[in-house]
Amino acid sequence: MKRKKKFFKRNGGLLLQRELSSSNGNVEKTKVFTSKELEKATDNYNKDRTLGKGGQGTVYKGMLSDGRIVAVKKSEMIDEGRVEQFINELVILSQINHRSVVKLIGCCLETEVPLLVYEFIPNGTLLQLIHDANEDFPLTWEVRLRIATEIAEAVSYLHNKASTPIYHRDIKSSNILLDDKYKAKVSDFGASRSVTLDHTHLTTIVQGTFGYLDPEYFYTHRLTDKSDVYSFGVVVVELLTGLRAVTSTEAQEGRSLSSYFTHTMEENRLVEILDARIEKDASIEQMMAVAHLATRCLDREGKNRPPMKEVAFELEAIRMGQKEVTSSVVRPKQNFEEIEFSTIDLTTSWEISSSSTQICSSIEKASSFDVQPLLLNTK
The missing domain is CATH 3.30.200.20 (Phosphorylase Kinase; domain 1)
Structure with a gap:
């Protein structure tokens, strides 16, 4: 006793x-x-x-x-x-x-x-479903769009309808579990923070996962709901491309998946990086709509990112094929030189910042199925 x-x-x-x-x-x-x-x-x-x-x-x-x-x-x-x-x-x-x-x-x-x-959630993580072959449950475009919508609705609930607003701080595909019907369940709230209604942001120790971490939060330590929006955008790009948040493909260009994706969108080459497994069963209009929404989520400045409530609404509209809504999401093809895609290469940022950054928890070598979390205290 x-x-x-x-x-x-x-x-x-x-x-x-x-x-x-x-x-x-x-x-x-x-x-x-x-x-x-x-x-x-x-x-x-x-x-x-x-x-x-x-x-x-x-x-x-x-x-x-x-x-x-x-x-x-x-x-x-x-x-x-x-x-x-x-x-x-x-x-x-x-x-x-x-x-x-x-x-x-x-x-x-x-x-x-x-x-x-x-x-108990029986069917593993979204990261495993995306990156490991699953013959029993093909990851079709319809399934991907449904899962993205379910995640968005859950995060929107955390931001807007919980007893007090909750910022998850570690949205990533390995923290999305899949139940017996392969419906998404957001998990792992150890890094989350509740926020009183009279606060628009928190100043905190930087905590998140490399590859998903909001670059604005990384540099300012100002945590807002838009930090979750950024991380969610990375998950959407994983669903679109079948690539990892940090992979050898992006490493060759010295970029994380988020910057690699925005650069590809800038050059109007989205089709080149879409996951080949969804090309046959996906609507190009829907994929473009989701890609443009992901680009907005990954904007360098948090104030330019849509709130999760809007993200969830637009995804549901795309999924249901509501033309009057999706037409506002699928923007006409533009000359991307006219749009400033200001991205931060977090791979480079980490290398530069590490000499002046105190690491509060050891960062082990990432396994084949996950990317390690960061817990940084910059002084």
């Missing part, structure tokens, strides 16, 4: 109690599991039960006593920063109720490292 009390305090129990007292009581709906319950559910955290491993922890597949299949997230670190992220994720997720956001079931604080328990 003494050990459990010690772990409860160290794992943020007091911080959670403080958050509970200042919240609307939503967190109380979350089940508090005992350590024995989760040990049994995960077969003592058997390695064979591992679903994934990232910068913030390891996720295990488990089965509760009532037969429900769950995902148990076990944090890797005990330091104060990690504990705050854990409690932050718990409080934020407890207030979210949306079909395209992963559902939090409960937590456990009496173990050596804190634990979160989520609904």
